[in-house]
Amino acid sequence: MRGAVFFAVPAVLLAAAPFGLSAFTLAVLTLGLTYGLFAYGLDLAWGRAGMLSIGHAAFFGLGAYAVALAEKHQWPLAVALLSALVAGAMIALVIARIGLASAVPDAPLILLTLGVGLLLQKAATSFTPVTGGPNGLTVSDPGVVTTYYRTLVVAAVVVGLGSWLVRSRFGAQLIAAARNPERAEQTGIDTVRVRTIAFVVSATVSTIAGTLYAPVAGLVSPPVFGLALSTSVLVWLAVGGRESVLGPFLAAVVLTAGQQLIGSSWQSWYLLGLAAVFILVVQVLPGGVAGAVRGWLRRGRAAVTLPRVRHRPRVVSATDEPALVLQGISKSFGPVRVLDGVDLTVTPGRCVCLIGPNGAGKSTLLAVVAGQLAADAGTLRLFGRDAAALPVHARVRLGLGRMFQIPSVIAELSPADNIRLARLGAPAEIELPEAYQDLAADDNTVAGSLALADRRRLELAMVLSGAPRLVLLDEPAAGLGPDDARRLVSALRDVIANTGCAMLVVEHDMDIVRGLADDVAALHHGRVIAHGSMDEVVADAAVRQAYLGAS
Incomplete structure (x- = not known):
């Protein structure tokens, strides 16, 4: 009951936001929600599966460019979006398979995601007739309120599906695979398969976030694939808290609003302050704001709980052979x-x-x-x-x-x-x-x-x-x-x-x-x-x- 109220209050406030906010503030909130969904997608990889991705903007950029290219070249939007989702999922599958085959998976994951992001950024810059080159492509906005509600509904659906996934049998397996792969395998879990699926789902969610970003930003350019955005989403997730739903969204909205309100003249100070906040959180609150709240509410009990799922017995053939x-x-x-x-x-x-x-x-x-x-x-x-x-x-x-x-x-x-x-x-x-x-x-x-x-x-x-x-x-x-x-x-x-x-x-x-x-x-x-x-x-x-x- 408490959990339902915890999510119902923000939902009501978000649904009523257009009736009490100015157009500019609503646009900033919409941008924050797209970034929040991006951070939530990264959380499925880094927070849930323990797979650190430094270049996750590669998947975000695929979604953003799919919308921009469809509008620029009059391509069917559904085909462009499906192509971006499939491409992102396939790239993520290859990266995860290579990374998890390594004794130290973080190193190849970091290099591969970063490399893919830089490669896509180079392609977006070079193929000017298609992508608009360094200047990028403009995307029309159907209206602030329409864009806001579309973003809110899509984000709610994606988060709902993601929450169902992490509370399922798969989510229980993922908890074990991320924290102790050796013991997880000893309980019959295919840890490589489970973590690969989580990384692919993470990439897919990030691509969807990119499709929502394009009409909000109005301009899609090569930096959308860049390291700056990939670093920013890591900060949002670290500050908001991994393995949380509201944490990534809250951090992304607050920090995006701060960036928009400070303006270009104070950007260097904003970045310096953001770096200081990141270092402070890592040192003092390694679980982020959500982790600190979760720890306080549970007061010494295990902060991570296994989803309650039904026992599904496996069939084992009887035999008289030696063990x-x-x-x-x-x-x-x-x-x-x-x-x-x-x-x-x-x-x-x-x-x-x-x-x-x-x-x-x-x-x-x-x-x-x-x-x-x-x-x-x-x-x-x-x-x-x-x-x-x-x-x-x-x-x-x-x-x-x-x-x-x-x-x-x-x-x-x-x-x-x-x-x-x-x-x-x-x-x-x-x-x-x-x-x-x-x-x-x-x-x-x-x-x-x-x-x-x-x-x-x-x-x-x-x-x-x-x-x-x-x-x-x-x-x-x-x-x-x-x-x-x-x-x-x-x-x-x-x-x-x-x-x-x-x-x-x-x-x-x-x-x-x-x-x-x-x-x-x-x-x-x-x-x-x-x-x-x-x-x-x-x-x-x-x-x-x-x-x-x-x-």
Whole structure:
């Protein structure tokens, strides 16, 4: 109810604006709304998907020039607008795919968006017969009031659709993909696909904003693609606040009004003040005005909440095959051969612990099984299916779960929302054991503030919520005290007993291995040198020589 009132009041005021404002003020407000929609579009990429774009004006300019070119050359407006939207979406798709393929996506995204903007600006300047060159093209205005209401209606529709998207299952996936891609993949989310879609939608919204800008400005010229506008929209969004609806619009309207009212004689001072405000906000209010208000209203609770969406179970085929079969798995990093023909089988209901000295290849083997590293040679089968070429999220959907050496959760969400996220694509609605019910009901704590043992419990609860058939664990007791470690071992044994899942565990602590393992596999120089019970492996001469340092 409070949220409805929060949006209803601005809506009524905006609808009544033409009855109380002068023509000049209404025109400034209209321009501010177009810039606000532009900032909202950028927010879908930077704020929601975590993809920083320095040259987002490239998409804004495409929309503006589509309107100007249609009027200048008597082209059908619908065809010109559709062409601009398709072109913007295709450019965004290519940029996102290239950027997300990089280990550090921000760098290629920044360079590519900036490069596309400069290229389009150069084209607009050079093709004078078509674009009007440096002088640009004029666009007729159907009237201040008509233009205002058209801008308001289109902006409202676009924001409504955008709000529906971010409150959907896709929005929940996007929250995880932007904040912790590694954990998001471990819940079965295709993070590249989700973030790519968000970037394409962002570009499309920005292009629509550009189409609204053309009749308001009355002139479309090459600087509409330029770095100055791209920088300005970053400032508007940073000041207003990311992951907000009203924040970008409010900042864009206020700052645009300031720029228009100050006039050309004070522009240098305005720019200096704007830069100072930007620096101040980044240092003092990194979440912008909207983020500060949101944090104050929630008073210590998680500022980010997961959309409430229905569980949609995925279909998992039952099989009598082993959970994991490795044959001849090899992996090299340059001249160093880390895995050298590993053979290993893990069957349902049993826990296999990997032991071995540092550098034996244990964590590398776990990463190969999880899909984070690709093996150079060998066969990898999960539940009877060849999984060597499957990405991480696809292996998770087969029934793979993973816990990391450092507990990996979505730190900004509450424990309850972390567990809801893990349940989104689970094959069944899992009722967690009593030991995890406190976490499943905790909507008031930020997961990142939990103690290490509780974060480990939360990570295990997330893995269990996905109904895994094989769980990978990399030193699960790392950093825990003796009591917490014993409780974790007991919890893992209970998981195996109650669910029948298999486990593959990397562990150095022999007490934990003895309490947890049904079978032990010893690795040395990337090979399994012994496999059997704990007592058999420890007594093996090769293990004593390689692992225990005895002859």
